[in-house]
Amino acid sequence: EIVLTQSPGTLSLSPGERATLSCRASQSVSSSYLAWYQQKPGQAPRLLIYGASSRATGIPDRFSGSGSGTDFTLTISRLEPEDFAVYYCQQYGSAITFGQGTRLEIK
């Protein structure tokens, strides 16, 4: 099973700042099978990025994904108030696994 480790666990930033979230895999992951999600309290996760760098339908262009192999990054260029949430990365190897999440909180 591929283990995904996200860092930092919590990120404290202000609106307007840039957020960089990391996802590291225990072994190489196909970029085709790396996704990012946003989850707000009481809601289901929402797909942001698939294929490591493709934005899902309706996702603002301030969200971008990059990376390959074992290191992937989600970047939010300028934080809006509605971006403060928990973010998960997810991969598919022989099974689907998720990272433990990064909580993005208002500083």
Next chain:
Amino acid sequence: QVQLQESGPGLVKPSQTLSLTCTVSGGSISSGGYYWSWIRQHPGKGLEWIGYIYYSGSTYYNPSLKSRVTISVDTSKNQFSLKLSSVTAADTAVYYCARVTRGQAIDYWGQGTLVTVSS
């Protein structure tokens, strides 16, 4: 717009079988191209993939749960279902049904349903 809705008991006794159904609207399970999945989230914790099914009936399960999980599909009702046997308090979680693309991204989710395991 595809919509998914979970239904089933919110309370299950230990050692019994948890049963949930997901009803899909706005799209047909039989059209193919997607996997239909169950995912759970323990209270205050991260996400755990349980497994998924293709419209043909082919199933793929999380190895850690495989011995207790059965996912089935009823294309005539546009529904798919989850059975998790021999539950314990550790199975208390919000259970989501979801659609998984061929690229293994989860693009549509149900709202989730909390299932508590308690006597």
